[in-house]
Amino acid sequence: MTDIVVGLDLGTGGVRAIAVDLQGQIIAQTTRSYPLLTPQLGWTEQNSADWVEASLDALSDVTQQLDGYTAIALGLSGQMHGMVALDAEGKAIRPAILWNDQRTGKAVALIEATIPRQELIQRTGNPAITGFQLPKLLWLRTEEPQAYTRLWRILLPKDYLGYVLTGSLVTEPSDASGVGCLNLANRQWDTDILHTLDINPAFFPSVIESTAIAGRLKAEIATRVGLLSGLPVVAGGGDNAAAAIGLGISSSNLNQGSLSIGTSGVIFAPCDRPIPDPEGRVHLFCHVDGGYHFLGVTLAAGGSVRWYRDTFAPHISYTELMDIAERSLPGARGVLFLPHLSGERSPHLDPDTRGAFVNLSLAHTQADITRAVLEGVAFSLREVLEVISAIAPVERLLATGGGARSNIWLRILADVLQTKLIAPKAEEGAAYGAAILAMVGVGAYPNLEAAFKILPQDSNIVQSQPNPLYEAGFERYKLLYDTLKPVRQSIS
Ligand SMILES: Nc1ncnc2c1ncn2[C@@H]1O[C@H](COP(=O)(O)OP(=O)(O)O)[C@@H](O)[C@H]1O
Numbered sequence: 363m364t365d366i367v368v369g370l371d372l373g374t375g376g377v378r379a380i381a382v383d384l385q386g387q388i389i390a391q392t393t394r395s396y397p398l399l400t401p402q403l404g405w406t407e408q409n410s411a412d413w414v415e416a417s418l419d420a421l422s423d424v425t426q427q428l429d430g431y432t433a434i435a436l437g438l439s440g441q442m443h444g445m446v447a448l449d450a451e452g453k454a455i456r457p458a459i460l461w462n463d464q465r466t467g468k469a470v471a472l473i474e475a476t477i478p479r480q481e482l483i484q485r486t487g488n489p490a491i492t493g494f495q496l497p498k499l500l501w502l503r504t505e506e507p508q509a510y511t512r513l514w515r516i517l518l519p520k521d522y523l524g525y526v527l528t529g530s531l532v533t534e535p536s537d538a539s540g541v542g543c544l545n546l547a548n549r550q551w552d553t554d555i556l557h558t559l560d561i562n563p564a565f566f567p568s569v570i571e572s573t574a575i576a577g578r579l580k581a582e583i584a585t586r587v588g589l590l591s592g593l594p595v596v597a598g599g600g601d602n603a604a605a606a607i608g609l610g611i612s613s614s615n616l617n618q619g620s621l622s623i624g625t626s627g628v629i630f631a632p633c634d635r636p637i638p639d640p641e642g643r644v645h646l647f648c649h650v651d652g653g654y655h656f657l658g659v660t661l662a663a664g665g666s667v668r669w670y671r672d673t674f675a676p677h678i679s680y681t682e683l684m685d686i687a688e689r690s691l692p693g694a695r696g697v698l699f700l701p702h703l704s705g706e707r708s709p710h711l712d713p714d715t716r717g718a719f720v721n722l723s724l725a726h727t728q729a730d731i732t733r734a735v736l737e738g739v740a741f742s743l744r745e746v747l748e749v750i751s752a753i754a755p756v757e758r759l760l761a762t763g764g765g766a767r768s769n770i771w772l773r774i775l776a777d778v779l780q781t782k783l784i785a786p787k788a789e790e791g792a793a794y795g796a797a798i799l800a801m802v803g804v805g806a807y808p809n810l811e812a813a814f815k816i817l818p819q820d821s822n823i824v825q826s827q828p829n830p831l832y833e834a835g836f837e838r839y840k841l842l843y844d845t846l847k848p849v850r851q852s853i854s
C-alpha cells in the first residue's frame with residue numbers, strides 16, 4: 363500500500379477533495395456543489411448541513427477511487443470569514459453567514475466608534491470590514507438576540523467541518539486573522555478588543571498552528587467515508603493561504619504572489635513582518651508558514667461570471683462562454699462592466715456599491731458583453747494590485763482557482779495587470795495546499811520548505827503585453843465607480 367494524504371477545500375461554489383501521494387501526484391479528486399442562498403439584497407448564506415453532506419460525499423467518492431493506497435492524514439481549507447453559530451449541543455443555530463455578505467454596516471460602525479481605526483489596524487492588520495466574522499457576531503447580538511443568548515461557540519467554515527469530523531474546536535492563524543480580532547503579533551485572539559466590545563472570548567475556538575493536528579477522525583464518520591478511524595485531521599489554512607502553499611508561495615520568498623479567480627478574485631503577496639497598510643485598503647493576514655501576507659479581494663470575480671451565465675446564458679458552459687468572449691476585441695468594443703454585485707472589498711471597502719453594464723448599443727453582441735465581464739473583473743483586480751505593489755511588490759503572480767482554467771481570461775488579466783502570470787500546471791488549488799499542510803502535520807516532511815520540493819514545476823508563462831485599449835478602459839472604469847456613486851445613493 364502507498365501512503366497518500368487527502369486535502370479538502372470548502373469553497374463557495376462547492377467542496378473539492380483530492381488525494382495526493384507523498385511525491386505530490388494527484389491520485390484522485392472530486393467536487394460536490396451546494397446552493398448559495400441570497401435571502402435579502404446584500405445577504406449571502408449557506409446551510410452548514412449542506413457543507414457537511416457534500417464534504418462527506420466528496421470524501422467517500424475520493425476514497426472509492428483509491429485502490430492500493432492508504433490515507434495517512436486529512437488537511438482542511440475553505441472559504442474565509444464566514445460564521446457558523448453553534449448552540450451548547452454543537453448544533454448550528456442559523457444558516458452560516460458568508461464572507462461576501464454585506465448586512466453588517468451598523469456593526470462595523472459600532473466597532474469603529476469603539477476602537478480607534480488606527481489601533482485596530484495596528485493590532486489586527488485590518489480595519490473593521492463588513493465581510494469579517496466579528497461584525498457578524500455583533501449583528502447576531504443586535505438583530506437576533508434570542509439566537510445570541512443560545513450561542514456557545516462560533517466557528518469559521520473549515521473549522522466547523524473539522525469540528526464535525528473530529529469533535530475538536532480549533533482554528534489556525536491564517537483563517538483566524540480574517541475574523542477581525544486576532545492579534546497579528548502573537549497570533550492569538552486579542553482579548554482587549556473583545557472585552558472592549560463586551561464579547562466573551564470563550565465564543566472563539568483555540569488557535570493552533572496550521573500544520574498542527576486539529577483532532578482525529580470520529581469512528582462513525584470514518585465508516586461512512588471509508589477512511590481510518592482516528593485519522594489525523596490537520597488544521598490547514600484559509601483557502602487563499604492554503605492555495606498559496608500549493609503553489610510554493612512562502613514568506614521567505616517575497617518575489618512571487620498569487621492571483622486566484624474563484625468566486626472571489628484575490629491577489630496574495632507574502633511578507634515577512636506584520637506591517638499593515640496604514641489606510642487598511644488591503645488586508646494583512648497571518649500566513650500558514652509563520653509569516654504574513656497581504657490580500658486584496660474583488661468580491662465577485664468568478665462570481666460575476668457565474669451570475670452572468672446563470673442569469674443570461676443558463677445553458678452555456680463556462681468553456682463555451684469563454685469561446686464566445688474570444689469573438690469580441692480588447693476593450694469589449696466599448697462595453698464596460700463594474701463587478702460590484704456583492705458591493706466591493708479592496709480597495710474601496712464599499713458594501714453599498716453595485717454592479718453595472720455601461721455604454722451598450724444595438725451593435726453590441728453577447729461576445730462583447732461577456733468579454734466586458736472578464737475585463738471588468740481584471741480592472742477591479744488592477745485597482746487591488748496597484749495598492750499591493752506599492753507595499754509588497756511581486757515579480758510574478760501564480761494563477762489558481764476555477765477562472766484560471768480560461769486562457770482568454772488569463773491573457774486579459776496579464777495585460778490589464780501588466781504582470782507576468784503563471785498558468786496552473788495541474789488543478790492544485792487550496793485542496794492541494796491543504797494536503798501539503800497535512801503531509802507536514804504528520805511528519806512526512808519536516809517543514810513546508812522541504813515539502814515544496816515535490817510541487818509541480820512552473821509551466822505556461824502568460825506574458826503581459828501593453829495595450830492602450832486596456833489602459834483607456836481602466837481609466838474609464840475608475841471614473842465609472844466615482845460617477846455612479848450618486849446614482850446608486852439615490853436608489854438606496
Ligand atoms: N472553464 C472555465 N473558464 C472560466 N471560468 C471558469 C471555468 N470554470 C470555472 N470558472 C469560474 O470559476 C469559478 C469557480 O472557481 P472555484 O475556484 O471552484 O471557486 P470557489 O472556491 O469559490 O467555489 C466559477 O464561478 C466560474 O466563474
Ligand SMILES: O=C(CO)[C@@H](O)[C@H](O)COP(=O)(O)O
Nearest residue numbers: 373374441442461624625626
Ligand atoms: O473573502 C475572501 C478572502 O478574504 C475570499 O477569498 C473567500 O475566502 C472565498 O474564497 P473563494 O470561494 O472565492 O475561493
